[in-house]
Amino acid sequence: MTRLLTAQPALTNAEDVLAEDSKGRRKLLLQIAVVAAIVIVSLWMTGMLDRSRLTSGLPAIGILGTEMFPPDFGRWRDWVGPLVETLAMSIAGTALAVALSLPLGFLAARNTSPNKVIYQVSRVVLNTLRSIPELIMGIIFVAAVGFGMLPGVLALGLHSVGMVGKFFAEAIEHAHPAPIEATEASGATSMQVILHGVLPQVFPQFADVSMYRWEYNFRASTVMGMVGAGGIGTELVGSLRLLDYPQVSAVLLVILACVTVVDILSNMLRAKFR
Template sequence: MIPPAPPSASLNPSAAPPPRFARPDLPSFVAWVLFLGLIVSAFKGTGFSAEDFLAGLPGIARIAGEMFPPSLERLDKVGLALVETFHMALIGTFAGVILSLPLAVLATRHLTPHAALYHAARATIAFFRTVPDLIWALIFVIAVGLGPFAGTLAIMIDTIGFCGRFFAEAMEETDRAPQEALGAIGAGRSSVIAAAVVPAALPSMLATSLFALEKATRSSVVLGLVGAGGIGIELQVSMELFRYAEASTIILAILVLVIAVEQAGAWLRRRTI
């Protein structure tokens, strides 16, 4: 049984309580000053202004008012663009997942055949991840022309950067014991990877692939803004022509697609992992 706490008046500790906050040393103090300076500078640099924001509120209200009710006049075209967007996301993700598998094996420390290949694979993955998908889309629009193929290629590269890293980490975290067992019976490297590493890493790789599809679906909407296919171009045209009711239909369609893909992904993850 826990004894009752004594009344506060009777508390008389032998030592003084420690300070609530430790006094920062000089490097910490300098870091704090630099951080605060950076925040203030960024506020100024972005022209952040509560006054302008408040002045813009009526404009937002007016656009929101014109968006409702959504226009159903071009529903068929919006539907086709939405299907194209999903196709871009699906094929870009599928191709990206397939191509990231061998890259991930090379980027896994205990599976790579050579240290140089390990570093090359890690650098490639990092490069693919660092360059934003919109930049890839711009490059591929120039390379293969306007349309969904450019967007699909951009998503594929982005997916390789995303999945390559997480696949490699999943493979590195697998239990080495079954791999050692297959190595002990004379199995080659490819057999060890296919029969022991991939089955062990599969749940994590599947989850990563589904997240990649969700990410690609959101990306494929934006890629249309630079002419890389999908529903983004429809949204851009509607906004530029002040057809806000039509734009709201497109935004709602995008919302439905993204939520549907997320829900399907969550369901698949629950069932398979």
């Protein structure tokens, strides 16, 4: 009799666990179904499920592909200068973004922001900069300061602040509290707490984010040339306007090679900072 009484709660607990597990699975299946429905509706709205349209467009893509080969590298000497401009824009834009993101990141992190008002304002600034595409910023800065690399650097830098600052703030918020509390207990000022309690923990993440953003900015800087901000994008747009598709493919291959080199350099720098 005693064994039956002691076994009953165990049985009840097992049933509760199974019921909770079944409930969790049903909830997960419902979430998957909702996401799948949203994806299918999006595919339908954008024409991705229009088989006739896709089928009729494939031959045109094939014809365009054949016109782009073989690539024409006859003007490769003329591309060296624009490639250097593109590299310079990406480095300068990333440096500007990191310089502005450092203070904004600390102000937008809950554990280092002075108060809630500054925290919210900093978050709004980051969201605003992140929501404006760099291409739109490029057009605005070209109209403001004229053609050349300067509007490209400003567009890449300010747009990058929105994302880099957000990642910086999240890294700061995830910093381990023990070193921060120990620094505060020693009577350190707020700046000393940041320098000795927070920054040593988050520096590797800061370096990773900066390198990743440099890779992105190099690719984005090729687009800046399309709005008059200099770089290899200007050569690409010129070839497209002339319908010189062999030269277009050559420029794209050069950009691909440069992106690969930048990616390798970025990986080497990230490994060095770890």
